[in-house]
Amino acid sequence: MLKKTKTRKRVEEILLSADTPLTANDIYTILHQEQITLSSIYRTLDTYTKEGIIAKENNIDGIAIYTLKQDDHHHFLECKNCHKKIKLDYCPYHQANSKIKKNNAFEVDETNVVYGTCKDCKK
Amino acid sequence: MLKKTKTRKRVEEILLSADTPLTANDIYTILHQEQITLSSIYRTLDTYTKEGIIAKENNIDGIAIYTLKQDDHHHFLECKNCHKKIKLDYCPYHQANSKIKKNNAFEVDETNVVYGTCKDCKK
DNA sequence: ATAATTGCAAACACTTTGCATTTAT
DNA sequence: ATAAATGCAAAGTGTTTGCAATTAT
Numbered sequence: 618m619l620k621k622t623k624t625r626k627r628v629e630e631i632l633l634s635a636d637t638p639l640t641a642n643d644i645y646t647i648l649h650q651e652q653i654t655l656s657s658i659y660r661t662l663d664t665y666t667k668e669g670i671i672a673k674e675n676n677i678d679g680i681a682i683y684t685l686k687q688d689d690h691h692h693f694l695e696c697k698n699c700h701k702k703i704k705l706d707y708c709p710y711h712q713a714n715s716k717i718k719k720n721n722a723f724e725v726d727e728t729n730v731v732y733g734t735c736k737d738c739k740k
Numbered sequence: 741m742l743k744k745t746k747t748r749k750r751v752e753e754i755l756l757s758a759d760t761p762l763t764a765n766d767i768y769t770i771l772h773q774e775q776i777t778l779s780s781i782y783r784t785l786d787t788y789t790k791e792g793i794i795a796k797e798n799n800i801d802g803i804a805i806y807t808l809k810q811d812d813h814h815h816f817l818e819c820k821n822c823h824k825k826i827k828l829d830y831c832p833y834h835q836a837n838s839k840i841k842k843n844n845a846f847e848v849d850e851t852n853v854v855y856g857t858c859k860d861c862k863k
Numbered sequence: 864a865t866a867a868t869t870g871c872a873a874a875c876a877c878t879t880t881g882c883a884t885t886t887a888t
Numbered sequence: 889a890t891a892a893a894t895g896c897a898a899a900g901t902g903t904t905t906g907c908a909a910t911t912a913t
Contacts, residue, residue, distance in 0.1 A: 656879080716832070780868080802878095
């Protein structure tokens with residue numbers, strides 16, 4: 618069975634209080650002064666992802682970012698140029714994904730962050 | 741100005757004839773017997789991505805995959821478990837992205853591949 | 864002729880892993 | 889007591905880069 622270790626408790630707390638997805642290194646930056654190892658953070662993140670407690674996705678650079686799966690989650694539009702984030706209060710693809718599920722018998726993994734270009738960066 | 745080198749010609753040809761996005765290594769597997777280097781392939785892919793000729797996205801493992809931007813492009817639903825691909829003949833998110841553009845002044849970068857779970861793998 | 868591109872090998876950055884030690888149960 | 893988790897350091901991958909040699913214009 619899963620043990621509630623210091624690493625796991627702290628990782629959960631940090632993801633819970635974060636309002637955007639974090640990288641393993643983001644978490645490590647917060648936790649390394651508590652004698653928590655980066656590899657231990659990766660192992661927690663993997664374990665919890667497999668357990669379905671955490672959602673893993675990749676940012677635009679291909680780096681893994683993690684969020685706690687919660688009812689109160691948000692979607693973001695992130696500009697790949699200026700990295701400004703626009704928080705949405707609804708899921709923009711919910712309808713489209715329902716349709717895919719019905720028509721194609723395929724359940725899409727929703728991502729929290731959608732990348733593109735904001736109007737200020739669109740010259 | 742951009743020179744039409746052997747590497748560039750071959751990379752374009754290969755992406756043109758591929759019906760799914762390819763990794764740099766996929767392309768290298770085809771081209772290394774023609775004395776073309778992996779680093780040269782990466783440089784071509786980068787250059788063409790910046791030129792807007794090629795679209796770059798990340799697969800579920802965070803590895804970069806590339807497609808030639810064409811009118812005749814397709815979207816795929818890829819099962820993260822069995823890796824089966826379902827080819828769609830329309831863009832499932834076109835409407836949602838138009839709405840985002842109008843409401844949030846943000847232009848979403850469409851991806852070719854959407855990850856999730858197919859019904860056979862959904863126990 | 865010359866500016867752009869390549870090959871090669873080395874460097875990078877993120878992530879994973881083996882093994883001895885520690886910790887939650 | 890013991891199965892599970894961690895720390896540490898080393899290894900693994902995909903990707904990038906510096907520089908001298910080559911090639912398209």
